[in-house]
Amino acid sequence: MSIDRRKFIKMASAAAAMGLSGFGAFERVLAEDIIPEELPLTGKRWAMVIDIRKCAEQEDCHECVNACHFHHNVPDIESREEEIKWIWKEQFHNVFHEQSYKYIDEELGHQPTLVFCNHCDNPPCVRVCPTKSTWKRDDGVVMMDMHRCIGCRYCVAACPYGSRSFNWKDPVPDIDKIYEGFPTRCKGVVEKCNFCAERLARGIEPACAMACKHDALTFGDMADPQSEVRKLVREHYTLRRKPGLGTEPQVYYII
Amino acid sequence: MQDKSKIVIGLLIFLVIITFPIWYNLAGGKATYRPDLKYVTDAKECVAPTDYMTSNHMDLLNEWRDEVVRDKDRVYMSFNGNKYDKSLTNTCLDCHSNKADFCDKCHDYMSVDPYCWDCHIIPEEVH
Numbered sequence: 334m335s336i337d338r339r340k341f342i343k344m345a346s347a348a349a350a351m352g353l354s355g356f357g358a359f360e361r362v363l364a365e366d367i368i369p370e371e372l373p374l375t376g377k378r379w380a381m382v383i384d385i386r387k388c389a390e391q392e393d394c395h396e397c398v399n400a401c402h403f404h405h406n407v408p409d410i411e412s413r414e415e416e417i418k419w420i421w422k423e424q425f426h427n428v429f430h431e432q433s434y435k436y437i438d439e440e441l442g443h444q445p446t447l448v449f450c451n452h453c454d455n456p457p458c459v460r461v462c463p464t465k466s467t468w469k470r471d472d473g474v475v476m477m478d479m480h481r482c483i484g485c486r487y488c489v490a491a492c493p494y495g496s497r498s499f500n501w502k503d504p505v506p507d508i509d510k511i512y513e514g515f516p517t518r519c520k521g522v523v524e525k526c527n528f529c530a531e532r533l534a535r536g537i538e539p540a541c542a543m544a545c546k547h548d549a550l551t552f553g554d555m556a557d558p559q560s561e562v563r564k565l566v567r568e569h570y571t572l573r574r575k576p577g578l579g580t581e582p583q584v585y586y587i588i
Numbered sequence: 589m590q591d592k593s594k595i596v597i598g599l600l601i602f603l604v605i606i607t608f609p610i611w612y613n614l615a616g617g618k619a620t621y622r623p624d625l626k627y628v629t630d631a632k633e634c635v636a637p638t639d640y641m642t643s644n645h646m647d648l649l650n651e652w653r654d655e656v657v658r659d660k661d662r663v664y665m666s667f668n669g670n671k672y673d674k675s676l677t678n679t680c681l682d683c684h685s686n687k688a689d690f691c692d693k694c695h696d697y698m699s700v701d702p703y704c705w706d707c708h709i710i711p712e713e714v715h
Contacts, residue, residue, distance in 0.1 A: 478657045519706040
């Protein structure tokens, strides 16, 4: 069932993209695809499986990053001190430094590896948040309420994966094209990947997984034994980042 | 006690000066001023009765915010059984697309400064 839906959504979005490309660029983006009647995607434990072999074949591909950052109005700030990132690529030996060693295959060691919030089962960021502006939902998404965030950055310090960014300045001027379907942020709040909670609520898969043309990203319910993600972790040996910390990250890497 | 009249006149002048802003506004017709809100939509009704919306829209928006963000509940069932997406940008501003002539006018009059639009997008400004 989930495979059919996934394929259907992919085909529908491809057709929509082709139709739009006929008019040129995404000059004006309306939130017309948002229909409240659409049934939400429901799961018990959302997770992502990333096949970095497929990713490695497409060296300069940033479709997932661009799609995510566009759909969430993530600003493009050059300064490394102030940059905001939801999903990005990092070299393998940095992502899995405890799996890295002196004689590691050079190609693998330098392989760009996608990273974003791991939506941990036991998220340290949630434990430290003094205002409960970040919490774990019953479907496993580590969610943020920007309205409550006071910008204390305890969560930034607590996250062992560096998944959180802080808005040191008003991000709006640095957003290329504003997407109407999602709010922007203001100065002084922390932000991170939200597993596309706003899309799940409308029955759409996360933007990164849908944008990937090479099938490297698979999103699904890890608690469902029949799901595509469970099938992938059953058939392949997968790595997770810093599993020894006990955070139980839910982003799995096929090497 | 011979200065009684002088004191009374002085007091009267003082009262006139101290209440000058009230006189001035009454004379200028500003005392009865109410912001004149413009409705630019063809829709016949809002998500709740107008009286309620005028006085309580901020409470409704807070409820929507908490339900969407915390409870994954995005669909609002209105008093007359219509369904709406709980969204400031996509539902409220869809009808009240004239923010400057609708929201701002009343907020300025009441001297309140909500920061919703620091983050929530005003469609007309994007276009």
